[in-house]
Amino acid sequence: MSASVWTVERIRRLIALWGEGRTAAAIADRLGPEISRCAVLGKVHRLGLVRAAPARPPSRPRGASAFPKRRFQQVAPSRPASQVSSPAAPERPEATVLSVRRGQCRWPYGTPGSVDFGLCGHAVARGAFCAAHAAIGYQTRPMSAEGLMRLAGFGHDPS
DNA sequence: CCCTGATTCGC
DNA sequence: GCGAATCAGG
Numbered sequence: 001m002s003a004s005v006w007t008v009e010r011i012r013r014l015i016a017l018w019g020e021g022r023t024a025a026a027i028a029d030r031l032g033p034e035i036s037r038c039a040v041l042g043k044v045h046r047l048g049l050v051r052a053a054p055a056r057p058p059s060r061p062r063g064a065s066a067f068p069k070r071r072f073q074q075v076a077p078s079r080p081a082s083q084v085s086s087p088a089a090p091e092r093p094e095a096t097v098l099s100v101r102r103g104q105c106r107w108p109y110g111t112p113g114s115v116d117f118g119l120c121g122h123a124v125a126r127g128a129f130c131a132a133h134a135a136i137g138y139q140t141r142p143m144s145a146e147g148l149m150r151l152a153g154f155g156h157d158p159s
Numbered sequence: 160c161c162c163t164g165a166t167t168c169g170c
Numbered sequence: 171g172c173g174a175a176t177c178a179g180g
Contacts, residue, residue: 004171024164041164042173051164 005034006043014040018049089132093118105130107137 006014010031017027024040031040044050093109096118100106105120106128122130129137 006172023162025162036173037163038173038175040173041166042171045165046171 005039010035011043011047014043015047015049018044018051021051089130090120090122093120095119095121105133107133 013031014027017030022030024044025037028035028037028040089107093116095101095104095106100119100121103124105122105124107120107130108117109119110117120130120133122132125131126134126138
């Protein structure tokens with residue numbers, strides 16, 4: 001017979017002790033060696049006994065193996081379909097941070113700080129980028145109706 | 160580094 | 171349902 005470790009008696013004591021404001025570790029101690037602090041926390045949570053939440057803004061997705069190793073996401077300029085039909089972008093950087101001059105595309109290549117880091121260097125078409133990279137970097141996303149109204153000077157002001 | 164409670168997920 | 175793992179904050 002596999003009686004749950006959480007007997008009625010233990011649950012009763014848990015509720016009482018939790019109500020007294022004891023800490024999970026202290027409760028785990030009193031409930032016996034079978035009950036760990038985590039077990040207490042888990043049970044408390046499961047019972048919905050969560051002590052008055054101090055309005056803690058849920059900062060992030062958390063929990064066991066939420067993101068075990070994928071914690072760092074590669075953040076690199078993504079290359080959507082726009083690049084396919086755009087004028088050629090160089091395979092390798094043709095300028096460096098030090099060498100790049102006015103009129104040269106400043107699209108980054110490689111990892112900043114590493115020796116191979118460089119800049120596109122092609123002739124600027126728009127802003128700081130050549131045509132190919134401007135197509136990627138200056139994508140204008142469709143603006144919401146609210147955004148358009150705000151931009152037009154019609155703030156949504158009910159009063 | 161110790162502690163706290165909170166949260167998630169594999170079992 | 172259970173609780174270890176892992177989080178943020180003190």
